[in-house]
Amino acid sequence: MLVLGIESSCDECSAAVVEDGKKILSNVIATQIEIHKKYDGVVPEIASRTHTEWVKGVVESAIKESGCTLDDIDGISVTNRPGLIGSLMVGLSYAKGLSASSGIPFVGIDHILAHLYASQLENDIEYPFLGLIVSGGHTVIGKVQDFDNVEVLGTTIDDACGEAYDKVAKHYGLGYPGGVLIDELAQKGDPAAFNFPDASLHKGAHRYDVSYSGLKTAVINQLNQFHNEGYEINNENIAASFQKAAIGMLAKRLFKAASDTGINKVVVGGGVAANSYLRSLLKDKNNLEVYFPSMLLCTDNAAMVAGLGYHYLNREEYSDLTLNAGSRVMQFKNKYP
């Protein structure tokens, strides 16, 4: 089955053609980074307008690059939640229009589940496993039973991990997107220069929750309080110490979840999965079998959307034209989505 994927939940406009949920025939990613750089972050209205201008060309390029024609496509898979509502609407409306005019069925899918699926495009990973989804909008540790069944074990109670990276980078004038810039700076700094806090959140049911608000405040406003004597206060040292705390917090919860559940297989997804420290920390953990997507599949892309969509389309689960875009996660208790 050939599935056309469309992704426009934030600032990447992407389309891809994937065969049987596995083989990537094309994966066109048009990023708006250069457009949003001067604002130090994504401006939602500009993002949706740019998607409107780009989506047709991006979809046509993806079909052309795959060596197929629209007639060969069996199904359309489109991200309809969560994300920036205006951006989501562009991809979803395009998918609906294409489906209505061509008669090809479509299905709306969840962006977080798509990130989690990215590693399946490059590996055959059997369920269950622990999923770690870390992006600019989400931070979730979950027990993944199937492509559409995630039991949430922990999440952030405030900022997402990537969001904390972006906010710290913005404060220090490092540029946008902050994650990759802090990651690069951190490699030249000393993580022992500051001793930033790891919020202890062991109350209640969610023993694997994280919090980035306190860490962000400490890095932005209370540097002196956490500075270790004898170290220079420079951006490299701040970045290295922040990264150690931000990623260390995640790793600690994840290792605890692995030992508590007895599941030692871990699949990571989302923009922060590109982080060098997260990769080395998890890869060094001997008792864990860890899967990271390749760099291109960490960022927002439509191949993961097409790959995941295949599984819904394959069991004839279609969306209809009443499907709406949703900016937020629908339910967020213990079961996701």
Ligand code: KG4
């Ligand atoms: O998944 P993604 O492309 O978009 C969302 O769904 O949010 O993730 C983007 C996020 C941004 O916050 C960006 O700063 C972060 O991923 N990011 C990184 C790295 N590369 C991207 N964070 C830490 N280290 C990186 N190397």
Ligand code: ZN
């Ligand atoms: Zn994403």
